[in-house]
Structure formats: C-alpha cells, structure tokens
Amino acid sequence: MGLLIPGFDYRRVPVADGVSLNAAVAGSGSPLVLLHGFPQTHLMWRHVAADLAADHTVICPDLRGYGASDKPAADTDTDTDADTDSYIDSAAYSKRTMAADIVALARALGHDRFALAGHDRGALVAFRAGLDHPAAITHLACLDVLPTLDMWDVMRGTTAAVGFHLYLMAQPPGLPERMIAACPDDFFGHFLDLWAGDPGAIPAEVRTAYLDACRAAVPSIVADYRASAGVDVDHDRADRDAGRRLTMPLTVLQQDWGAALGYDAAAVWRAWADDLEHRTVGYGHFMAEEAPADIAKALRELLSR
Template identity: 40%
Template sequence: MSDLADLFPGFEAHNVDTPVGRIFVRTGGTGTPLLLLHGFPQTGVMWHRLAPELAKQHTLVIADLPGYGWSAAPEPGRDHAPYSKRAMGEALVRAMEHLGHAHFSLIGHDRGARVGYRIGLDHPGRLDRLAVLDIVPTSVMWHGMDRSRAMTTYHWMFLAQPHPFPETMIGKDPGFFFDWTLASWTAGKDLSTFDPRALAHYRASCAVPERIRAMCEDYRAGATIDLAHDEADLAAGRTIDCPVLALWGSSGIPARGESPLNAWRAFAPDVTGASVEAGHFVAEEAPEAVLGALLPFLKG
C-alpha cells in the first residue's frame, strides 16, 4: 500500500508495539492530546477532512484499529477476545502512553467509538473528553434488535456468523461488498462523498483476507464478549466519568431508534449532543458541521 496518497502532509508515522500487536498511528499538530479512532470498514484516513483544523489546537494521534489499515491483525481467539473493545482499548491506551500521553481526549466513529466508550468505562480518569460519532451503545443495539433495526444493520448478524462463512462470501468480491456498504450508509446512497484518494486506502485494506477476517472477528466480539462487558457494567452501575458528546447523522442508523441521547445516559450521565445533516460517515459527509460541534466541546 506504499503507492497510496498521503492525506496527512506534515504528520509523522509510527508503529507502536502493544499487547495485541503493532498499532500504526499518525501524529501531528500541537496542543492537548487527542486520539482519533475510525470505524468499519475504514482506516484512520477517514479523519483527513477534520485533521487540519483539529491539529491547530491538539496533538493528534490518528490510529488504525487492530486488524484494520496498517495495524497488525491479532490471531483470533476462541472467544474473540483479541478483537473485543476492551482489548483494543487497552492497546490504544498503551500506545498513547508510549507516545507520552497519560491523559487524552478521544473522538471515535463507529467501531472506534465503541473502543472509545470502553476506554471510558475500563480506565476511569484516563479520558478528558469523549466524542462518539453515529453510534449508540452495543447493548442498546442488540437489545433493540427488532425487524426495522435488523434490516438496516444486517451486517451485525452477517459478519458475526462463524468463520469461515462471511469471510468466504465477502472474499468472492470484496470490492463489491465494501463499495456497496460504504455507499449504502451515506445520505446520498453513493460514493461521491468520499475523496477518491481515501477510497483507495479503504479498498486496499478491505481487499486483504486477513483484514476481512479481522473485521468479522470485530463483529463476533461485538455479539458476544463486548455485549457481556456492557451488560456487566450496566448491572454494576459503572459510568463514564468525563463529559461525552454524541453526534449522529440525521439519516444514519442511530437516528431511526430511540433518542441517541437517551440511549447514552445509562453509560454517560454527562452527555450532550445533536444530529448533523448526513448519513453514517459524518466526518466526511459534513465536516464543517461536525467541527462546529467538536471544537467548542473539546475546549470545554
């Protein structure tokens, strides 16, 4: 993937060893530390439209999640634990410590937001502020899985099926599967919202068999161990101890169920937020609106 365009000029690249393997990160900017975590089926490149403005006030760490992009793909465990959001969160905390950031703020989209709120629950005091983009908690998703939600989130059930069924099906034509997925989750239902250079990054990562396996393991963990972790925290009354901002696309999946703010309050008593005019990929579909909400939140 060395021939892919660099969408982060002036940023440095690092490979950081963690308990789940090597994590690839880009760093740049000056100011308080801010970790950016992407979602499925993308890489850290998805932040390219927000990074220049965020870097004016923050030292950015833009990571590829384990199994995605240029980060290592851990060997799947029988219980999918290497791809649990707890294991991913632990890896990202260690990576941030390696880079000199004991405390930091975090913005996560999709799966990256699930890692983010798990860090908030598992590592009290670690996060200064947390922003979650276009998700509601994993437990809310699974416990609210009615016909309507199942039709819009079919990939939750499909990707979580036992190996090698989804991997084999996707592997027959990964370009079709991932292009269809990206397009279908935008407000316009096409790929026009994405920078072609960013699309090249996403397509290159998604075409690799070990990445397809990792993405499926991510969702298998979501259906099992991640759900169990959420339920245990809810039963114990654990909550995130920092301010939380929830943003969601007006035509995204969270907008179709109960109020996303109500969905977050069990985990995040100090949550605020709003919708933006977009589909699922809010950072690329509506970067100005997202920045308009993020910048004052991060300032506190």
C-alpha cells in the same frame, strides 16, 4: 503505505505483545486521539485532523485489525463440543482489548491523559476506553453509534435488515470470511455507497484505499464484529448491571436513527453518561468526511467543557 494525511508523521507503535499500531501524529498542545470506523482507516479523519492539529496534538491510528496496523489471529474455538458461545469470544478483538491498545498507544507517545473521539467501530472502542480507563480519558466523543448492548436491544423485526452485516459477521468462523472474501469490493463498497449522504466526500483515491485495506483484512474485520455479538455484550451488560457510567464530558453526534428504529437515542446515551451533549445531525454516516468543519467545531466545543 498508500495514502497519507499530509503534514502528519507516521509511526509504528507497539501496544501489546506482537501488536503494533500504525499511527499518524501531528500538531502540539493537548492530545486528542481520533479512531476510525468501518469500512475505513485513519484516513477518514484527514480533514478534521488537519484542522485540529493547529492547536492540539492529534493522533490518528489504524485500529488493531484494520489498515496498516497489525492483525493478530482471533481467539476462536469451533469445537462442536465446546460451549456454544465460545466461537464469538474473539477476545483478541474485544473492544476492551482494542481500548487497551489505544491507552497504550497514547502512553507510548507520552500522554497519560488524552481526549478521545471515535466514529462507528472506533466509537465503540472509545466508549469502552471511557468505561475501562476513566483516569486516562479527559473528554469523549462518539459519532453515529450506540453502545453495543443497546444496539442489539434496538435491532428487531424487519428494521434489523439495515444491520444485516452485524448478523452475518456474528456467525461461526469460516462461512462469513469466505462469503466476504469472495467479493470484498462489492461487500465493503456497498456500505460506502449506502451510508454516504454525500458520495463526493469520499473521492476515488480514498475509496480505493479503503477497499484495498479491507480486502487485506477480512478475517480481522469479521473478528471485530463477531466480538460485538459476544464478549463485548458481556462487558457492557456487566457494566450496566454494576451501574458503571462515563464520568468525563461526552459528545454524541448521530443521524436520526431513533425515528427509523423506534427508540430515543439521547435517552440511551443518558443512561450511560453523567455529562452528555447529544445532537442529531443531518449528515450521512461518514460525517467527518461530509462535514469536517462542523465535526472539528463540535470537538473543539467538547474540549472546552
């Protein structure tokens, strides 16, 4: 299984037909589920999880398609006579499907209600869980991300070059997978290097674990991103049009993306949330590894609301 979080028990938990998640579990007290981002695994929470397990039941899964969790084939259709948007349906990796995984995981571990925090891709899953399963989510935290619909809205012009991977992995099945599989360590390593404010926060053995995991998951990682160019946008738009909002306490921690891309990040989140604490932070993207004590403190403050 590779690197583990010391002191955590590991379990494989069935969450859907043919899909089980790898999850690290420790501690006691009110439950908190921590979801990792790209290009990482549950290991990104190793410091924060150990801290919070002192007074909470902490559950750190690998998302569907990542790490040691199952990687079902994506639902895609490349028939040229089909609807032109069908290839980006990727329902197996929609955030709605992945959020349902997390609710099923928590219930299988005995928790009908739980707090949920996500980083990057995991934050998109957490956001969707908050909208789709409000009765299950007591508190919500989203780290360094925008909701999918808003992300696409603010990506424009030359500033969108920072998100080239979003556009690459949105392409029809085949080319993105082949391109990335041709040099996976260079591709995934690029983001580990570019986005780290403190490269020393990801030691060599953890970096190797991330690259090993990503190398073995190229099709499912691409499918996750492809879904965010299609079905996830549809779900977000339907919710925004219907006026659905996050009703639980929400904490958002973000780098100052707004200054670079020309938008008000806090205003974007206020449009979705009734009870929002939004903070701009000075860390790099991998904030749970770069400033774990601060992130643990912020999550404890959230749980006290």
